[in-house]
Amino acid sequence: MIPAVRALLQKHREAVSYVFWGVMTTLVNYAAYFLLRSILHVPLVSTNTAAWAVSVLFAYFVNKLFVFESKSWAWRVAVRELWQMTASRLFSLGLETGILWLFVEELRCSEVIVKLCANVLVVVVNYVLSKFIIFRKKQA
Numbered sequence: 001m002i003p004a005v006r007a008l009l010q011k012h013r014e015a016v017s018y019v020f021w022g023v024m025t026t027l028v029n030y031a032a033y034f035l036l037r038s039i040l041h042v043p044l045v046s047t048n049t050a051a052w053a054v055s056v057l058f059a060y061f062v063n064k065l066f067v068f069e070s071k072s073w074a075w076r077v078a079v080r081e082l083w084q085m086t087a088s089r090l091f092s093l094g095l096e097t098g099i100l101w102l103f104v105e106e107l108r109c110s111e112v113i114v115k116l117c118a119n120v121l122v123v124v125v126n127y128v129l130s131k132f133i134i135f136r137k138k139q140a
């Protein structure tokens with residue numbers, strides 16, 4: 001790898017890692033979403049909620065372990081992080097579901113395009129909440 005690129009990646013390791021795992025989380029979300037929606041014909045809101053639940057669990061573990069490197073598995077720390085992760089993701093679920101409902105159900109826009117655009121917004125919101133609230137580093 002080119003040394004300048006390596007240095008840039010190392011300098012922004014957390015953001016690069018978050019983007020990578022965010023893409024993986026999005027793929028988990030999409031796989032669950034389109035499996036339920038296209039193959040099982042589950043209603044839109046139920047499908048989105050189930051896909052959200054699967055992707056939140058996935059995101060919690062990869063963010064804790066690989067992105068923000070939260071080392072503590074103490075009961076109080078893990079419960080706090082998981083609770084805050086769930087609460088922040090409930091907020092982004094509401095945001096995404098509202099966007100899907102408005103643009104797909106009411107305005108009849110392309111479901112695939114709206115889902116993608118909503119996911120971009122959700123990834124940004126989730127990063128901010130994760131970095132500054134859920135997995136924030138304690139001041140020494």
